[in-house]
Amino acid sequence: MKIDLTETTSSKINQALVSARRAIGTPAIGMVLTLVIVTDEENAYDALKSAGDASREHPSRIIAVIKRLSRSPRSRRDARLDAEVRVGSDAGTGETVVLRLHGELANHAQSVVLPLLLPDAPVVVWWPEGAPAEPAKDPLGALAQRRITDAYSAERPLDELAVRAATYHPGDTDLAWTRITPWRSMLAAALDQQPAEVTAATVEGESDNPSCELLAMWLADRLGVPVERTLSGGPGLTAVRLDTKDGVIVLDRADGSLATLSMEGQPDRAVALKRREPAELLAEELRRLDPDNTYESAVKFGVERLAGPPQAPAAKTVRAAEPAADRSAKQPAGDAPKAAAKKAPAKKAASK
Template identity: 50%
Template sequence: MIVDLPDTTTSKVSKSLVKIREENGVVALGRVLTLVIATTPGVEEEAIEAANDASREHPMRVIVVSSDPDEPEGVEPRLDAEIRVGGDAGASEVIVLRAHGPVAHDEESLVMALLLPDAPVVTWWPSVAPAVPGTSPLGRIAQRRITDASSQPDPQAALRALVDSYTPGDADFAWTRLTLWRAQLAAVLDQPPYAPVTRVHVTGAVDSPSTTLLAAWLRMQLDAPTGFVLTDVSEGSHGIHGVTLERETGVIELTRDQPGVATLRQPGQPLHDVALPRRNLRDCLADELRRLDPDELYGEVIRSGLALLSEPEAEGATA
């Protein structure tokens, strides 16, 4: 069910939400958190769909704040709202706030009256994020703050900017997308022979900050010289392409040469096909909502691991 509330106030939205619960039996019990999504007009639906899917694992209230940062000055203040419950909201209740004029510049006040009482708050910026999420109006009220460097105009620059803006509780989907790669590489190195890695080489698309983060994580964990190459997206697929680990006993290669499937090559063993799909928004969001405490390893990689890397190598370089 979708209820439209044009030219309204947050007080009226809150009262309407209570009325909908009373008339339709929708309850807030069991909601474990409030997810605030800060986005721009025209791109809300993809984020809402991901949140609805993730809510089946994490029942929550979703508050979408949609405003246009390029809106011309002089626009009359106006707030249009939409409440979605039932089949239109997954296992959550969705409140969409479309703010115009001066109203859009007071995001914190817009959402405060709609937060679930005594429940954690997570803020997610699916597209462009503030320069310092932790000190932004919607970031200050949240225990966890989620950004996505890959959705920024310059993903690699956005990743580097996270170094200076990092606050405990920050997270970025560039790191979340590494979960399957990290698990697979850790499993490979947990098998004999246990020879140390002498060199690491990572390749991926230039629009993939996950490639750079993977190289930084491997540099920290293996304490071995690490190089990485970022290729133009027109010359190959998006995302991470592959990892090469050199040891005295031979070379280990994990290469994603077709969508969703990687080939694992190890000395003295047959080739193995490994499922390594690119994680979608729903998977990344659900993963991040499983923990509401700061991700300390991510913080270490952002603050220390990236500094250990040299500049990307030229295309065609080898490990």
Template identity: 45%
Template sequence: MIGLWDTTGNEVVKALAAERRSAGGVASGMALTLIVVVEEKRVREAEAAATIAAAAHPCRIVMVVRSDIERERNRLDAEIVVGGRLGPCEAVVTRMYGRLALHAESVVLPLLVPDVPVVTWWHGEPPAEIATDFLGVVADRRITDAAQAANPVAALEQRARDYAPGDTDLAWTRITLWRTLVAGAFDTIEAKVTEATVVAPRTDPTAALMRGWLAARLGIDPIWESTTEFPRMRGLQLRCANGDELTLIREENMATFRRTGQEDRMLPLVRRPLGDELAEELRRLDADQVYAEALGALAGISGLQQRPAQRVHLWKDPATAQRAEAGITAHGGTTANH
């Protein structure tokens, strides 16, 4: 590992090149660049997940840790790791302070691997608008995690309003096994499904996307049955026109599958580590149309998959917004005009 304190972007690029040369073939054959936007307190957690994903998809990991944008003096610290604790990949952890944190692209762009796709993953509360963040604009794929937001379901609805092809969310990844089990059940169903119920807490983003997926696939409006007895989606029930019912109920790492006229079956429904979820999303670098349809059905917005894939950078200064809010508070509900 190389540590650079109070350095410059050029020095980081030079140090990375030197470390690659000394590492020999360890850093060859990069399939993509993974940009990780994360808070300081979650860097190690993000490193662990990215390392698992990089084992399946060799990549260069560029971590962006933004801190204290109000600091008067800009500062850049960096750690460079090739191989070592992060396995057969290379990583640059950049910590940006002051106004530099608002212009992370000046540091990140020279660190992208040439001629390979770029994926940006926000490990934390998703941004309100990805278009205001250059790290989202430069990426071919953008991965958010609505579960990290204060209101996860509202965060998904915002993702629909802000959607462009290439976006995805880890809440969608977490229902892959659910969708696989449900889709498998349709191999033996001949009657039309007329009604569906999803049992989950009202704040569960995976349940919201499951409802959206069922609505988009089946053309129905699934019922959301609220529960507080389980921290995440508990189960779902499908009712067919011929009276048959299919039910999936989660029991820790297993699910009980029930169908009218058949014996109950136990099926695996394991909650995967974060790194495995991230690795799944890195398997595809094209737009996920099924996710777009489910997200659109959830938010009541049609045609998401027809939107243009290209994003345009719209930069907004958060410091200006903070000063405006402070002005509103200080002047009893109105911003001072001078």
């Protein structure tokens, strides 16, 4: 069921939600959170579709905020709120409200969204693209317990990742981190099967891919070993190599769907490691509403190394993650740490 409202108010939108629920016999109970999506017209359809699919696992009230700014001074003064209310099969397993804010009202989106939040329920804000520099201090982000961004959608993903590290607040997360959850799980399981001291690691993937950088920083942070970042043609993250005193562990995914796990003294095993859709990533992030301390530690590792402009794709470019031992040395105040960049032929991780 869809209800279109023109030049409306938050109060009238709430009344429309109640009327729609009564018309189709759907109760308000059962929704576990409010998901606020801040997007534009171009990306609204895909974002709402992903949120609707994720709501099958997390029934929620979805509020899409679309700001319609105008360059005309007169139009900016003409504040107006248009809304579309969707309930039932048109809104997944919850409710959807699409807000279009015109003129000066676009600068005060929080005043429109606040009356529409589910009472006594968590709030999550998601920016599919164009996230603010500091989500926790954004007027909409300040309403939420969790704030989801996506560094991969930025024009310069590695610079965006550095911004996420510099402005991190408890409750922040990024879909670039969510994309590597299966890789982290698989590598941890491999080390459980073959406990050994890791001496070095290599992460291979596309140039300027924030997920590859996050995985390299996570390994360096948790293992305390030097980690090389080598380049490949993708798609995305393609291989991870762990050098241990008992042999080499290699997780290689050349085609973006099926990976091969190679361990010393064991036969190679095929592992399902497909690239996931935004709906799956969003559903994973909605499973936890507490701060992700592991993400915080990983994203803050080697922030100075990521702060410069991304290097141009080149066959011989190698980025090296700083060993944890080096980070223990304190630098005098005012001296910016300098990251060491290594250059060596790019190599593809493979089991010998």
